[in-house]
Amino acid sequence: MVKHRSAGRKASSILPSSYRDPSGSVFAHEGAIYRVIYEPYRTCYERLMGSGLYASLTEKGLLLNHQELGKIAIPLPEPLRAGTHAGRVFRVIRPTTIPFISYPYEWSFSQLKDAALTTLDIALESLEFGMVLKDASPFNTQFFLGKPVHVDTLSFEFYQEGEPWVAYRQFCEGFLGPLVLAATADARLLRLSATHLNGIPLDLVSRLLPLTAKLKSGILIHILAHAKSQKRYADRPLPTLKRGLRKIEFQALLMNLKKTVLGLKPGTSESFWDSYYTRFRYSANAQGSKERIVRTLLEKIKGRVVWDLGANLGVYSRIAAEHAALVVAMDMDVVSIDSMYRTCRQQGEKRILPLVMDLTNPSPSIGWNQEERLSLLDRGPADSVLALALLHHLAISSNVPMFMIAKFLKRICRSSLIVEFVSPGDPQVTRMLERRKDGVPDYTRESFEQAFQKYFTLRSVASVRDTRRAIYHFSTKA
Amino acid sequence: MRRILFLSFFFLFSPWIVRDAQAYLDPGSGSYLLQILIGTVLGILISFKIYWKKIQLFLTGLFKKPSMKKDGEAQVSRKKSK
Numbered sequence: 001m002v003k004h005r006s007a008g009r010k011a012s013s014i015l016p017s018s019y020r021d022p023s024g025s026v027f028a029h030e031g032a033i034y035r036v037i038y039e040p041y042r043t044c045y046e047r048l049m050g051s052g053l054y055a056s057l058t059e060k061g062l063l064l065n066h067q068e069l070g071k072i073a074i075p076l077p078e079p080l081r082a083g084t085h086a087g088r089v090f091r092v093i094r095p096t097t098i099p100f101i102s103y104p105y106e107w108s109f110s111q112l113k114d115a116a117l118t119t120l121d122i123a124l125e126s127l128e129f130g131m132v133l134k135d136a137s138p139f140n141t142q143f144f145l146g147k148p149v150h151v152d153t154l155s156f157e158f159y160q161e162g163e164p165w166v167a168y169r170q171f172c173e174g175f176l177g178p179l180v181l182a183a184t185a186d187a188r189l190l191r192l193s194a195t196h197l198n199g200i201p202l203d204l205v206s207r208l209l210p211l212t213a214k215l216k217s218g219i220l221i222h223i224l225a226h227a228k229s230q231k232r233y234a235d236r237p238l239p240t241l242k243r244g245l246r247k248i249e250f251q252a253l254l255m256n257l258k259k260t261v262l263g264l265k266p267g268t269s270e271s272f273w274d275s276y277y278t279r280f281r282y283s284a285n286a287q288g289s290k291e292r293i294v295r296t297l298l299e300k301i302k303g304r305v306v307w308d309l310g311a312n313l314g315v316y317s318r319i320a321a322e323h324a325a326l327v328v329a330m331d332m333d334v335v336s337i338d339s340m341y342r343t344c345r346q347q348g349e350k351r352i353l354p355l356v357m358d359l360t361n362p363s364p365s366i367g368w369n370q371e372e373r374l375s376l377l378d379r380g381p382a383d384s385v386l387a388l389a390l391l392h393h394l395a396i397s398s399n400v401p402m403f404m405i406a407k408f409l410k411r412i413c414r415s416s417l418i419v420e421f422v423s424p425g426d427p428q429v430t431r432m433l434e435r436r437k438d439g440v441p442d443y444t445r446e447s448f449e450q451a452f453q454k455y456f457t458l459r460s461v462a463s464v465r466d467t468r469r470a471i472y473h474f475s476t477k478a
Numbered sequence: 479m480r481r482i483l484f485l486s487f488f489f490l491f492s493p494w495i496v497r498d499a500q501a502y503l504d505p506g507s508g509s510y511l512l513q514i515l516i517g518t519v520l521g522i523l524i525s526f527k528i529y530w531k532k533i534q535l536f537l538t539g540l541f542k543k544p545s546m547k548k549d550g551e552a553q554v555s556r557k558k559s560k
Contacts, residue, residue, distance in 0.1 A: 164517070169509035221516055230508035237507070249517030252524055256516070 014077050016371040017139070023154040027077045032097055035066070036080055038088045041154055044131075045091070048156050053129035057150075062122050064144065064151045066095040093153065096144070099305065099326045103373055104138040104174070105194035106355045106363060108338035109182045109266045112190065114345075115141040115148040116175035120258045122150055123165070127251060132159040136167035138174045138193070139373075146350040162244025165253065169230075172222050173199025176261065180223055181205060183264040184213035187334040190356070197367055202227035218260025266338055282467060289465035294388070294418060295319050297460075297473050301416040303384030309359060310390035314340040314352060320386060321351040328382070330357035359390075359408075360398045377411060385413040388420040388471075395443050396432045402442050402451040410455035410476060417456055417474040421448050426468040445470075 015033075018026035023041035027034055037045055048054050057063035069092045080089060104112060115138055123133040135155040141148045165171075174193075177200040181189040185208055192200050206214075206227045213219055245253070282290075294316055298306075304325045308317045311329035313336055320327045329352055331337050340354040357363065362376035387409065394400045409417055422429050423445055433440060441447075449458070456474030463470050 164510050164513040168513050169506070172509075226509065226512055229512040233507035233511060243514070243518075245514050245517040246521060248524065249514075249521040252520035253513060253517050256520055 014079060016369060017367075017373065019368065019372075021152075021154060025080065027080070029074050033095060034069070034074060035093050035095060035153060036076065036089055037091045037093065037154065039090045040088075042090045044157050045154070047129075047131060047158065048153070051129040051131065053126060053131055053156070056129070057122060057125060060121075060125075061147060062118055062125070062150060064095050064098070064142075064149050064153070066093040066153055068093050095151065095153065098142045098144050098151065100328055100353055101374065101379060102143060102353060102355055103194075103363065104141075104178070105191055106357060107190070108334055108341055108354065108356055109179065109187050109190065110338050110341050110345075111143065111148070111354070112138065112175065112179055112182070113261060113264060116171075116179060116261050117258065118148045118150060119171065119175065120254055120261065123167075124251065124254050124258075126156060127159060127247065127254075130159050131156045132163070132165065134166050136171040136174065137199075139197075143353050146344055146348070146352070159247075161247060164245040165250060168253070169226075170199060171257065172226055173202060176222055176257070177202060177205040179261060179264050180213065180219055181208055183267055184210055184219075185267070187267045187338070190334065194363070194366065197373070202230060216263075218256065218263060222257060222260060266335075286464055286466045286469075290388075290420075290467075290469070290471065291315075291319065293462045293464065293471045294386070295322075297416075297418050297471070298323050298384075301384050301418075301473075303382070303416055305382045306384045306386060307380070307382040307412060308386040308388075310387065310393065311340065311354070312336050312389075314343070314354065316386055316388055317352050317354075318349070320384075321349065324351060324384075327352045329354045330359070332356065332358040359394065360400065380412045381414040382412060383414050384416040384418070385409060386418050388418070389422065389469075391419065391448070392422050392429050392432060392443070396429070396436060396440050399440075402447055403454065406451045406455050409452075413476050415476055416459075417472075417476065419452070419472050419474065420464075421445060421470050421472060423468040423470070429468075 013027060015026045015028060018024070022038070023044070024035055024037045027036065054063065058065050074092065076089065076092075104115070107115070118141060119133070119136050119138075123136065126133050133155055134157045135152060140150055140152040140155060142151050143149075173196075178190050178193055181192070181200070189208065192204075196204075202223055206224050209219070209223070214224060298320050302323055306320045306324045306327045308314070308320060308327055308329045311317050311331045312333070314329050317327045317329035317340070329337075329340060331340075331354075334356050337354045337356045340352070343349075344352050344354065357376065363373075365371055365373065365375040365378060367373045391405060394405050395402055409419070424430065424433060424443060429443075433443070452458075452472070452474060456476055459473040459475055461470055461472050
């Protein structure tokens, strides 16, 4: 079993990401994740399980499966035994382990769109079973086996005729706002979700939208009118209304949101890598040679969790996925990651998780007490790391000294590292070095080998045919 | 239908003039009320669509020539529906 990457940090401790939920808590124990359900949520949980909603949602792959455990099956963390929650525990469940937790600000447009559609489908399905999805935060969605799945089992409550959707605001700010910005303004604005963990305020979304986007009906209603309505009724008590939202109207609202989301297409931003590949394409001979070397190494290494750094369109992630349980494919280019995700979905690829990540500024620990959302490093280390055609970008373009690159890779790599070194003299590196008037004396094969052998043991080196590139296989020093 | 929905909100909210909100927002009330408004408009449109389909069906049934083979059945069902 692949362990939860954040689970191994503290044994039997409540995860900081679950502090908000009054219905239960999530804790980690010996590499697995458990969810405690408190007494007040008992009736809702029993309805979820008894009504057929849970079976329907899990069958459709919309909700994460779980297994029910007895109270004494595992030791509860201290606050649940002796703290304010003592005596309130109704049940402990063990959800299927998600091997790598990712966050909305690391997803591409199509990933966030699929997560939004999953959330709306759950909300629509819940109504059929007399329940309502009370929590529509994108953080409740994770990617598992290549698809988005809702992970919060305690997000359901009884539906009462006339009640509007309690999570409407949350959905619009967490999903619709960033999606609309990415589709109509710029896909890089998805990163705003990192600075606005509770969703992007709709007045901000409204200000950033281009005029043409403001004329689309779904955006006009759910973003612009919504922002206006929020402003108009701010600080005013809710007036007593003669009528609420009938069930058919609730369904119509959800369907309209779904239609709006489905109508959003990824923006036409140009990918840096598109033109890069056109300029620096290697010969078929060289490409074949590199793929053979990497495949042979990956077959030998057999890492369960592989991180492919600078994955671009995921050519080598796919090779890694032939032998790994999970490949986390990271690249800073939002267009490449979106393209990779869509290809993976079309091909039914379950073992690759594409993520937008700038390695010179990887996701930090953020949120309450700076531990609600984990940093990239906290979610590692990976068993194996692939760093192909990456070093020269970090060393020359980003000016990171070679020993610091080696040190960083040591932190995220548990056992095997496959790294490509492109020697000076390669046309691409030559062009990059020409732009650096001050020169990069550190960028030599000797200095690369010296820096890496401080942290790693060299296993093998293979040259890529017809190029000045070499693939190094290192193992991490203890 | 989209045009009717669009125009309803165009006049109801004139939202293109949204400015940044300096004050603390309590989005609960605004979101709550807007949903009822959207739901009501969408509900009316859905009802209109359902009734329009019924009218269409009724009209097509009224002017449709009954087929030769099932002539008798068609006559009976039309009488029943009246």
